[in-house]
Amino acid sequence: MTGTPATPSQPYASPVRPRRGSRPGGPAGGPLLVLAALPVLAALALPAAFAGGGTRRWFGGRAESQRAGAQAAKDAAAAAFYELDTAQRELRISIETITAVDDSPAARRAIDDFAALGRRIDEVSARYIEAVDATDLDRDDLDAAAAARARTALTRAKDDLDNVRRELERFAEGLGPLLGKAETQLARVAPAVERARQALRGAAGALDGVRSAGLRADDLAARLAALSPELTRLNEGAGRHGVRQTLQRAERVAREAEAVRAEAERLPEKAAEIDRRLVSLRTRAQALTTRAGQVEPVLSELRRRFALACWQDLQHVPEQAAENVRQAERKLAEARAAREEQRWADATALLSTVRALLNATDEAVSAAGERLRRLNEVQKDPQREVERTRFAIRDAQRLAMAGRTTPDPRHAGPLDEAVARLERAVAGLTGRHPDYWRFLTETEAIRHSVADVVSRIREERGAAH
Template sequence: MPRAHRPRRRLPRTPGPLRDALTLTGLPLLAALALPAAFAGGGTRRWFGGRAESQRAEAQAAKDAAAAAFYELDTAQRDLRISIETITAVDDSPAARRAVADFDALGRRIDEASRQYISAVDAHDLDRDDLEASAAARARTELTAAKEELGRVKQELDRFTDGLGPLLGKAETQLARLAPAVERARQALLAASNALDSVRATGLKADDLAARLAALSPELTKLNQGAGQHGVPQTLERAERVTRGAEAVRVEAERLPERAAEIDHRLVSLRTRAQALTTRSEQVDPILSELRRRFTVACWQDLQRVPDIAAENVRQAETKLAEAHAARSEQRWADATALLSTVRALLNTTDEAVSAAGDRLHRLNAVQKDPQQEIDRTRFAIRDAQRLAMAGRNTPDPRHARPLDDAVSRLERAIATLDGRHPDYWHFLTETEAVRRAVSRVVSLIRDERGAAGH
C-alpha cells in the first residue's frame, strides 16, 4: 500500500522588493520585518483576518490527525501481514485459507480508505499564501472524513487480528518447535552412528542396523534443505520420524552385546532342556503300560501317541537349535531369536504332553483310592454357590437356581458311574471338573450383578 508523504510546510517567501532592500541596507531579516509598512508594496503577501488563519490552523490539525491515522493503519496492516505469512507458512487448513481470503478483502478496504486520504491531501495546499477561509474549511471537512474512515477500517483490522489468535498461536507454536525438532533429529542420528561404531569395535556386526541408519540419510538431506522448501508441518513430521528411527537404531545397537549374550545363554539352556525332555519322554512308555493294565481304555486312549509326539518334537527342537547356533555364529540376530522361540514352543508342547501322562496316572491313582475327596470338593463348591444365590432373598433367581440344580444332578450321575465293575475314573474326574466350572460361572454372574446394582 503506498504511503502518503506529508508536504513540508513552507515559510512565506520574502517579496522581491523587500529582499532587495534588505540587501542594500545590510539589516538582518527579523529586524527588517519590523520596519514601517512603507516597505509593503507590490508583490507582498495578502494578509487575512483571524478567521482565515483559524480555518487554516483547523485544517492543518485535521490533516495531521488524518496522517497519524493513516500511519497507524499502515503499521497495523504491515504487522498483520507478518502474522498472515506466519500462518500460511505452517497451516494449509480451510480456516487458514479463509483467513488469507479475508485479509485480502480487508486489504482492499484499506486501499480504498487510503486513496480517500491521499486524495484529500493532494486536493488542498494548506500552505498557499492566498488560501481562503472557505477552502480551508472544505479541506478540514474532507481530511476529517478521511481520518474517520481510516479509523473505521482500523477497527475492522483490529477485530480481524483478534480473531486470528488461535490460528496464529498454533502457527507460532509449530515454528517454535521447528528448530529444536530438527536439532534433535541431527543429534539422534549422530548418537546412533556413534553407537554403531562402538558395537563394531567389539567385533559384533550390525549390518541391518547400519542399513536402517543409511536409509535415513535422504531424510537428513531434506531437513538440511529447510522448511522453506519442504514446508513447516512436513519438516516437523520428518524431524520426528528421523528422531524415532535413529533412536531405535541407537537403542538396539547399545543392546546388541547384551542380546548376543542372551542368545548364547538361551542356546545352552534350551539344549539342556531338550536333553532332559528326551530322558523324561522315555518314561512315558512305562506309565502307559501301567495305565493300560489298571484302568479302562477311556482312561488312557488319548495318551497313546505321546511317546511318538515327544520324540518328534525333541528331534525338531534339536534341528532348530543347530540352525539357531549357525545364525548366532553369522550374527543374524533376528533369525537366531526367531529359531530359539520355535525351539521353546516345541519343548513346551513336549513338556505338557509328557507331564500329562504322569499327571493322569497320579490323579487316577488318587481317585481310585478315595473318590470321596473329589465328591466332597465338588459338593462344597455347589453348596457355597447356593448360599450365595440365597443371600438376601427368600427364593433364588431362576437364572441362578437352574444351573445349580443341573450341577447337583450331573454330580450324582458322575458318582453313579463308580458303581460298575470297571469304573471310568477319568470320566468321573472330567465330569466333576466340568461341574465345578459351571458352578464358578454362576458365582461370577451373581457377583457381577450385585456389584452393578451397588453402583
C-alpha cells in the first residue's frame, strides 16, 4: 500500500465515509491511504482521541439521541412523582383534620376513599421506581434500543403518575364541605380551652378571697382540685385527645369552674344567711313552745261542747307539738355546730329540717284553734253553710243548662248527687251534740265535687269553640 506519510505538523483529519462509487486507494487520495501511512504509536492512540478524552465511547448519533430522550423522560417522571407525593402529603393533612373532628358516615367514606387512592398511588409509584431501576442511562455501552425501551417505560410511568395526581386533586375538591366543617370545629378549640383556663383562674382567685376572709371552703377546693387532670388533658391538645372530646372537656371544665367560683363568691353571704336563719328559727321555736301550751285549753272546750268526732283527731296535738319543738331545738344545736365548723351544706340541710318541724307544729297548733272557731260558727248558724253549698250547686246547674233544653247526663248526674248529699248532711244535724265537724267536711266535699263539674263543662265548651 503506497502513499505520503503524515508529518507531525499536519493536523489529524476525522474519518469520513467514502463517496458512493469510489474505491479505496483510488486517485482521489482516500483516507485509507493516510491511515496506512501512520506510525504504529499514532494508530494506538486513535481510540482515546475518538472517545473525547476518555469520557464516553462513541456509538453513533442515533444512540445518543435515544439516550437524551430517555433522560428527558426520566426527569419528567421524577417531576411527576414529586408533584404526586406533595399532593398526597397535603391531602393527608386534610384527611387527618377531618378524622380528628368528624365521625359521620360521609367522613368515614372519605377516609376509605383516601385509603384506596393511597393503594393506587403505591402501585404507580412502584412501577415508576421499577422503570427507573430497569435501565442505567449513564452506562457507556447503552444501545439505542435499550434507551428507547427506557424512554417508553418512563413516559408511561409519568403518565400514570399524572393521572393519579389528577384523581387526587378531584378527590380533594370534593372534600371541601367536610374540610370546612372540620376547620370550623378546630377554630373553636383554642378559644374554648382559653375560656376553661380563665374559669379555673377565676375559681382559684375566688377561693383565695374567701379564705382571706377567714372562711374555709374545703368542698369547693376539692372540686377545683378534681379539675386539675382535666386541665392537663386540655394542655396536651386536640391532636392527642380529639377535637370533639377536647371541646366537650373544655366546656365542662369551664362550667364546673364557673360554678365553683360563683359558690365561693356567695359563701360570705351564705354564712350570713345561715346566721340569720339560726336566730330566726330559734325565736320561732320559742314562740311555738308558748303557743303549744295554749292547745290544751282549746281541746278542753272542744271536749266539753262538741261530740267526740269533732276533736278526737286533735287530742295528740299538745304532745306532738312539744316533741316537734324539742326535735327542732336539737337540730338547731347541730346546725349551729356545723356552722362553727363551716360545714355549710350540713348546716343548710339541718336548718331545712328545723323549718319543716316547726311548720308542722305551727299547722297542728293552728288547726286546734281553727277547729274551735269553725265549730262555733256552724253551731250558731248551720243554715249559712247550707246556703253557701246550695248556691254553688244552683250556679253549676245554670251553667249546665246554658244553651241546652236538657242537661247532659254526664253533668246532671253528679249535680243531682250533690243535692242528695246536702240533704243527708242537713238531716244528720240532730241530737244533743250533732257531729258538726262531719257536717262541715261533707259540705266542703260537696262544693269540691260541684267545682269539678263546672271545670269539665268549661273545658268541653272551650274545646268545641
